[in-house]
Amino acid sequence: xxxxxxxxxxxxxxxxxxxxxxxxxxxxxxxxTSGLHWAIKQNLPRKPPTPAMKxxxxxxxxxxxxxxALFARGLPNRLKRKEWAKMEEEAAAKGQILLTEGEFDEARxxxxxxxxxxxxxxxxxxxxxxxVEASIFTECSRTGIKKKIRPDMMSLETRTMWxxxxxxxxxxxxxxxxxxxxYDLQAYYYLSTAKDAGLDIDHFIFFAVDKETGICVxxxxxxxxxxxxxxxxxxxxxxxxxxxxxxxxxxxxxxLNTLHLPAYLEDELWDNETF
Numbered sequence: 001x002x003x004x005x006x007x008x009x010x011x012x013x014x015x016x017x018x019x020x021x022x023x024x025x026x027x028x029x030x031x032x033t034s035g036l037h038w039a040i041k042q043n044l045p046r047k048p049p050t051p052a053m054k055x056x057x058x059x060x061x062x063x064x065x066x067x068x069a070l071f072a073r074g075l076p077n078r079l080k081r082k083e084w085a086k087m088e089e090e091a092a093a094k095g096q097i098l099l100t101e102g103e104f105d106e107a108r109x110x111x112x113x114x115x116x117x118x119x120x121x122x123x124x125x126x127x128x129x130x131x132v133e134a135s136i137f138t139e140c141s142r143t144g145i146k147k148k149i150r151p152d153m154m155s156l157e158t159r160t161m162w163x164x165x166x167x168x169x170x171x172x173x174x175x176x177x178x179x180x181x182x183y184d185l186q187a188y189y190y191l192s193t194a195k196d197a198g199l200d201i202d203h204f205i206f207f208a209v210d211k212e213t214g215i216c217v218x219x220x221x222x223x224x225x226x227x228x229x230x231x232x233x234x235x236x237x238x239x240x241x242x243x244x245x246x247x248x249x250x251x252x253x254x255x256l257n258t259l260h261l262p263a264y265l266e267d268e269l270w271d272n273e274t275f
Contacts, residue, residue, distance in 0.1 A: 027185055134150070
């Protein structure tokens, strides 16, 4: 069953009881560790967002949803705890997240600069059919696994999805960021899930926003990179399907594992010892 909700709150989308579908974050977690690691973590309390995560979300919201005022400008700092708690409660009642004055103003500066420095971002936001934060639920055509995605921005007219990422390096270091955070898996997972949902989407573009300067650079992954991601995503989905059929997640490692001396330490050993 496929359905799309264009107004679902972010909290509802991430609620595993309401929507137990597999997300790209789930796929990345399993690919990074194991299915058993992921399964155990599903029973642990969800960690609250850190100030850095809130800042990144604020930059994203100011770029793609400026009219919604999803974040509120609070006190200069959080030292006045009672006053801050009251303001935080008032903001939550309005569906807002409270930031300090400095955090809010910095996010505004970063988002404004991103728009100034990336014409592709401005063009995307000007599209008449632009959809922001649409929640898409469907099933994998290969495995039957329930899947979900929530693209930052999407246009059926241009057959494109966009994702905004704040980063420390939008030029030479962006490739390392993609590898570190497994953004390639996200890109393929979003494209394949859109296809499973019957959406005619064939482009996935990242807007990398520099956390310091606000400069924004657009990136897409090559066909070969997406093919590599496809293999890894399918491996995870196949493993999930097997675990569903078996009713359990089995360890993906040997009963007893041998740790070998790294090659560089072998060289040091032979250089300094006589046998």
